[in-house]
Amino acid sequence: MEDSRVLSAGHTLSLLTNTYLANSDAVNANIELVVNTVLSQNLFNYADAAGVKAETAKLYDNALHKWLARINSLTAGKSPELRMAGVLLMKQTALQSPSILLDNIAKWTTTLVGLLSKNGMAPVTKVVLQTLLVFMDVAREIPVLNREIASAQVPRINQGVLSLADKNPELVDQILEVLMYSASWFPTLFRPSIDKTESLCLSILSGSMARFHINTCKLAAGCMAALCVVGGKMSAEERWFHFIQMALGTISLCISKIMCTEVPQKELEAGLYFNLPEFDANFVVGIPQAADRITSMADLIIALLTRPLDASVPIPVDRVVNMASNLALVPMRIDNNKASRAEHMLVPLLAPHIHRDAIRLLAALAISLRSHLQPFLASIARIASAINTGKHYSPATSVALYSLIRLYLEDFNYGFAICLPRELLFSVFDDANVRATKNAVVATTTASDLSSSRKRGNGGRSQKPAFAEVEESRQMSHIQYTETVHAALNVMLAILKHAPTILSSEMRTQLDGQTLTLLLLDMIDGTHSPFASRQTTAPYKAVLYQCLQASILSPDPWQKAVLPHAISVFNAGLTDPSLEVRSTCLDALSAIEPIVHARLPAQLRAPDTDEHVETEKQVPQLVLGSEANLDAVLAGTHLYSPTPSNAHTRNTTIQTDRESTSKRYKPGIDKSAELIQNDRAARQTATFGLENTSTASNAEPNLRVTAKANIQNKQNMSKSNFFQTTPATRALEAAGSMPSKPAQSPFSGKSSNEVTTLSSPTLPNSSISKEDGTATDDEDDIPDIVMEESDSEDE
Incomplete structure (x- = not known):
């Protein structure tokens, strides 16, 4: 099997080399097909494969040799298309077979570095940079290549990449990526390029590219942060602290520019800011430049805070928090005399952009410092409240702020929740309420309607036509889900999970009611659905289900239970087409199961x-x-043990259920007297059944369940005392000599071994006078019921 695969791969390589890469025209037409074939079939995995026949291995090696020769010829081609094809095939070959790369990395690296010096097309240079990055990643992991290849080629690569920055501005993203990884992987070899790299990064972070090239600014900030590990004139700790101080100083200058305030002379003399171009004198251009520069410096601070370092660095947390507070209060500046009216109105337009920069700084602090940020939680909560107060109805700012609050709630739980102002909680709760827009049909009355109404009277007032009432009855409330609603619901979910006690009972009731209402309305299908769009509501429904689950698992003792409704909603959510919603409902039902069917721990009891x-x-x-x-x-x-000395009468009380009715009807038939007699005798004899045990007999006691008893047994029962049935103990042997005691309940607190006597109940004399005596209706205690249309004794 292995030989057949190797042979098939060799034939495929020969076909691609001899047919699809035969000449320049074939390369231009078939390069996409060749690359897809290489990616899908893994043609280079069989190089140096073990357990293959020598003849098969020889055929595969010949095909591989022709392939590599064709790649080298394409890379050295004259046209840019051929060079690009050769570099692409070289990259895919190196990624699939490390052994082929190790054999050819020196030659290929030299060829690629030579291509950087040529003024080639931008696509070719982009592919060359990506391939060089792959080679550098391989060389840093192998010590032999690190000594032989990296030491000679990495400085040349750095210089060639820096020279491309001015010639090809469109390749700045790839250039910054190569420089960043080169500084991280080969810090010693990168030292000669520190100054040029820093100048390149600062030119990008000046604010000119912050608005339209966001990814480029983040790459430049990451490259600046990577320079901290290079060393050189300063150590890694000193360079890191120097960069963060310069960034904070630059942000301070930008705030002074926006607020039209003078920069303190002390800060100017200290020079703790980057040497960047001056702002434009025209405030229409200068103030947006300052706002963009704040964004770029915020990117640099975030990259420095999140950059992993081997050494410990001092982080100025108080300065970063203070800077975030200043950014949050920028729109609240006073209107001084130096600012014109137009300049004063320009600042609120930039306020959401500045607020989001402050939010990103606080989020970076939470990610990098974790528990070390606890002393600053109250200040951060006040900053969040200030941003919420002056957010100027920006949905993007609201989403970013609520994401920040959720991050801090998940990291610091109740410690941050108690610091949140009540106004901020009310704002979050208000944004979590889904708005409904009603579309009403307005009916207009024409002149003919008015005239007809006047003819009918009604004081000249027009009446609504019938179709207007029908349309008004069909008004629909279209529920609009927004990103702000989703972010606010996530905040409420975090509060319910980590700090549910900060919510009042009224807020909990309203939140649960709205959540259940929305989920129940979502079950409506067809044209009467209250939702404006049902294709994009899966994330919102998922967070609604999660809020309901969190509310059930953290119940409010003063709140009505929503568990029965929640179970119905979760069961309905199991059939939702969204996988996220189904998994959420399944988890919720699994969590509710122990609540509904509580499983108590096993209880110990005495062995039987x-x-x-x-x-x-x-x-x-x-x-x-x-x-x-x-x-x-x-x-x-x-039930008892026989006594050897005295043969006492053992009584067994058998209780039977009384009749469900106390009324007796007299149907007026011949056998009515006999039926009444049997009924009364059965009730009296079933109450007390007695069986005499002979003293001379040593047989085991026999308990018989019967509804018949003779009259003599009844007389003996009335003249003697009977005992309560108790466990067979030696205490029963002395029962005959014990004095009589008052009747006692068997459930009293005394020991169960005591034998208490019970007085015999008094039976009517008529019931024991004779066995088969005839009874009349007046002898019993049951009142007679006279039915209508029947005979009666009273008549």
């Missing part, structure tokens, strides 16, 4: 006795067995 265990094993026989088995099992159950 052997006799009890044997009795429990016979329960299935009691249920499914015959009447004989039932009597046998009950006969074997020891």
Whole structure:
């Protein structure tokens, strides 16, 4: 199998080399097909493969040799198209086979460095820079290549890349990327290029490219931060602290320019700011330049704070927080005498841009410092409140501010939540409410309608036509989800997770009510959906479900329970087409399950006795067995032990359910007296069943369940005392000699081994006089009910 794959790869390489790369026309027409074939089939993975036949390996090596020769010839071609094709194929070959790269890296690097010095086309130079970056990454990991290739070629690469900055401004992103990685990977070899690289980065960070080339400014800031590890005249710690001080000083000068205030002479003499071009004298151009320069310096500070360093550096946290506070208060400057009216009105237009820079600085502090930022949480909360007060209705600023609050809540939990002002919480809660826009149809009355109404009277007032009432009844509230709503809901979610107690009961109730309402409305399908667009609501529905889940897991004791409604909503969300919504609902139901069906821990109890265990094993026989088995099992159950001295009468009380009705009807048939007699005898004899046990017999006691008893047993029962059924203990042996005690409840706090006597209930004399006596209706205590249209004794 391996031989066939190697042979197939060799044939494919030969076909590509001899057919699709045969000449310049074929290269221009088929370069895309060749690159896709190389990427999809991994043709270079079989170089130096083990376990392959010698003949197959020889064929593959010949095809590979022709391929490499063709690549070298294309790279040295005359036309830019051929050079670009050769460099692309060289890059893909190096990425797939490290062994081929190690064999050819010296030659290929020299060829690529030579191409940098030529004034080639920008696409060719871009591909050359990307390929050189791949070679540098490989050379830094292998010590042999680091000594032989990197030491000789990296300084040349740095100089060639810096020379391209002035010739090809459109390649500045690739140039900054190569310089940044070169300074990080080869700091010692990069020292001769520090000054030129710093000048290039500062020219970009001056503010001229901050508005339209955001990615370029971030790359320049990252390249400046990478210079801190190079060393040179200053150590890494000193260079890092120097750069952050210069950036803060430059931002201070920009704030003075925007607010039209004089820069303190002390700051000018200290020179703690970058030497950048002066601002334009025209305020229409100069103030936006200052705002753009603030953005660029903020990018530099963020890159310095987030740059990993081996050494410990002193971070001026108080100065950064103070600078963020100054940026937040820029729109609130006073209108001094030196500012014209037009200049004063220009500052609020730039306020959202400046506020977002302050937010980014605070976010970088939270990411880099973590717990070391706790002493400044109150100040940061006040800065956030100031930005929220003067955000000038900018949705982008609101989203950025709410993202910052969420970041701090997740990092510092309740410690930051208690520092938030109430006004800021109310603003977040207000933005979390979804607005609804109602589209009403306005009905107009024509002159004919007015005249007809006048003819009908009604004081000349026009009446609404019927179609207007129908249209008004069909008014729809289209719910509009916005990025601000999504960000505010994320803040509320973070509060419910990390600090739910800062929300009042009223806010919790309103938030839960709105969340349930929106989720229930989302179940409406068809044209009557209240949502303006259903294709882009998945992220919003997901955060609504998460808010509902967080509210259930952190309930408010003074709030009505929303769990029953939430379970229905989560069950409906399991069928949502969005995977995020389904996973959220599944997690929520999994979290709710222990709440609905609580699982208590196992409780210890005393072990059962052997006799009890044997009795429990016979329960299935009691249920499914015959009447004989039932009597046998009950006969074997020891309710008491016979006494050897005195043969006392053992009484077993069998309670039966009374009849559900206390009314008796007299249907007026011949057997009515017999039925009444049997009913009364059954009630009286089922209450107290007695079985006499002979003193001479040593047989086991037998418990019989029967509804019949003779009159003699009833008389014996009335003349003797009967005992409460208790466990068989030796205390029962002395029961005959014990004095009588008042009746006591078996559930009293005394020991269960005590035997208490109960007085015999008084039975009616008529019930024991004779066994089959005839009873009349007046002897019982049940009142007679006279039914309508029937005979009665009263008639």
